[in-house]
Amino acid sequence: MRRILSVAAGLGMLALTAACGGGSLPTTLPTDQAGQQPPASSAQPEAVTADPPLAFDTGKGVTLPRTSLQSNLGGSVTSKFMTLRDRTGYIIAPESLSAVDVLTGREKWNIKIDGPAADPNAHNGPFVEQSGPRPPLVTDKLAVGAVPLRMPEQGTTPGYLALAVIAVNPETGAKAWQANTKIADDQYGISGERSVTHVVAATDKAVVASFTQSEGNLTVGLDPATGKQLWERKKFDAGSVNGDLVVGVDSTVAENSSMVQATALDIATGEQKWVAAAKSSAVEILQGDPAMVVLKANEYSSGHAFLKFLDAATGAEKFSVEGTRNLGPDRYGDCLYDEQSVLACTDSGVLTAYDAKAGTKLWSLPDQAANRVPPGGLTVAWHGALYGYTNGRQPIVLDAKTGKDLSTDVGYVPDWVSKYAAAGVDKDGVPKAYPVKK
DSSP: OOOOEEOGGGHHHHHHHGGGTSOOOOOOOOTTTTTOOOOOOSSOOOOOOOSSOOOBOGGGOEEOOGGGEEEOTTSOEEEEOEEEETTEEEEEETTEEEEEETTTOOEEEEEEOSSOBSOTTTTTOSSOOSOEEOOOEEOSSOEEEEEEEEEOOBTTBOOEEEEEEEEEOTTTOOEEEEEEEEEEEOTTOOOOTTOEEEEEEEOSSOEEEEEEETTEEEEEEEOTTTOOEEEEEETEEEEEEETTEEEEEEOOOSSOTTOEEEEEEETTTOOEEEEEEEEEEEEEEEOOOTTEEEEEEEETTTOOEEEEEEETTTOOEEEEEEOOOOSSOOOOOOEEEOSSSEEEEEETTEEEEEETTTOOEEEEEOBTTTTBOOOSEEEEEETTEEEEEOTTSOEEEEETTTOOEEESOOOOOOSEEOSSEEEEEOTTSOEEEEEBOO
């Protein structure tokens, strides 16, 4: 689902679209320009860049492949299947991994995944689901995606469900390797439908990918050069890479099978290093600075929700914030990492920014003394900027370190941002990219 930091002022709009699978977010486009775009071209146009960008040219929208996202009837993004890196969008689909130039709409390459898709409707099913492949992980060396495969039976040998990980050269599209890891035999009806597959690490030591489903979780470590399996861990869902460790949600708690915890493994060997947030009923690992593991956890005994910052090397708790208690099950709000130094989180209408390296509080909104309120919602954070919309539904950019307004003349509420473009949907829910204006 689209990660949105929502406040009370947006509840009316969210209620209107809840039946469609998510809250609706505005995309400010001139009426006479909506739906228009220049034709795709192989030429590389001159591009305006900014880091971070403060405004986008909504008069030059480029349509992106429908497989880049899933949106609801309200016209907002509910699932993302694309990673935006500079001017290239990398898209994982049930049958392929592809790349598209978001400034021209030109497909750069498309590599087929070998094997029958176990969840072929992950991108375009009749219902909005939280399941499906997560966006590819892209580095200078590899673009890596993961999908479930349903391998057919061979005579008396039963078919099986597999986690397929495909690695491609991000520039040329040359396929480096594909690794299929058997998850389970399928003669008892086990399938990959409504599963989640994702890649959390692609370092010089290992590529780490996970398969999660109600029936169980599986994580594998693969050699980045060949795809050969280095290690495997069941009942473990990888969440973040922190130096030479991969941290994930572990459901192998001996005391109680209903409990989960955060467990750190050596990224090259899978050897367990430390455990934290023990005796939790729920744990979610967040993206953040490599030196700090950030997670949301619910205490098993009380149900109270916490945001915790842990030392990545030892798992020792450095800082903790308790979420607002609710009448029902507690849940800490959504968080966005700006890929530099700030983690911005909301809880019951209060937006708070934390130093992602130290876990200390930087600022929060509302600020009554300054007569300032939180934005109506945030959609993405990137390089020191928080992108979202005001309570009046207008696009806005905040300074991630100070919380001050950076721009009120943004033109568009993005779901992805790079120094070249913003991407998301137009007012009709069509995937679009808009070049940077300033």
